[in-house]
Amino acid sequence: MRRVPFVPTPHQIVRRMLDLAEVGKGEVVLDLGAGDGRILVDAVRRFDASAVGVENNPRRVLLATRNIERSGVSDKVRLLNQNLLETSLRDADVVTLYLLPEMNRALLPRMMRELKPSARVVAHDFPLPGVKPTKRERVNHNGVFHYIYLYSADALSWPPIKRF
Numbered sequence: 312m313r314r315v316p317f318v319p320t321p322h323q324i325v326r327r328m329l330d331l332a333e334v335g336k337g338e339v340v341l342d343l344g345a346g347d348g349r350i351l352v353d354a355v356r357r358f359d360a361s362a363v364g365v366e367n368n369p370r371r372v373l374l375a376t377r378n379i380e381r382s383g384v385s386d387k388v389r390l391l392n393q394n395l396l397e398t399s400l401r402d403a404d405v406v407t408l409y410l411l412p413e414m415n416r417a418l419l420p421r422m423m424r425e426l427k428p429s430a431r432v433v434a435h436d437f438p439l440p441g442v443k444p445t446k447r448e449r450v451n452h453n454g455v456f457h458y459i460y461l462y463s464a465d466a467l468s469w470p471p472i473k474r475f
């Protein structure tokens with residue numbers, strides 16, 4: 312599988328992703344591939360959510376830990392230094408993704424098995440292959456278009472719907 316590089320989601324797009332997912336107070340936001348932790352920080356600050364970040368690159372884990380501490384949200388954030396393909400999705404209310412299509416494809420069967428029916432998945436730029444999103448939004452950020460895809464867990468289907 313191709314390595315997913317660290318490319319942070321612009322803050323404006325992070326905000327829109329979490330708004331679209333309608334994160335509720337106390338809900339658990341799970342960022343798979345947490346990078347510098349910005350999604351976790353925004354989820355706690357703006358929605359009073361709990362956040363869990365999964366990151367397999369130790370340097371990124373260090374960077375995220377620093378950002379989380381500086382933002383004063385450490386008590387509401389858990390950072391797991393592990394492979395996101397081995398992370399349990401069962402407690403998540405909202406899953407955020409900025410990964411490559413192969414990784415999204417690999418995650419899909421687990422999402423269908425493990426996510427609560429009320430959970431939402433929100434993906435930046437790379438959709439869940441073959442699944443029709445509940446909402447799709449195009450956002451202009453400094454002249455570059457970003458795409459946000461929202462899915463409700465109870466509408467995820469397997470095998471994927473063929474698109475013609």
Ligand SMILES: C[S@@+](CC[C@H](N)C(=O)[O-])C[C@H]1O[C@@H](n2cnc3c(N)ncnc32)[C@H](O)[C@@H]1O
Nearest residue numbers: 315317318319320344345346366367394395409
């Ligand atoms: C495109 S960045 C997104 C960072 C953050 N979620 C954001 O949107 O700003 C993807 C992140 O996933 C991490 N990553 C890639 N493969 C991973 C894996 N198998 N397990 C955990 N983290 C992974 C990378 O190190 C990188 O920090």
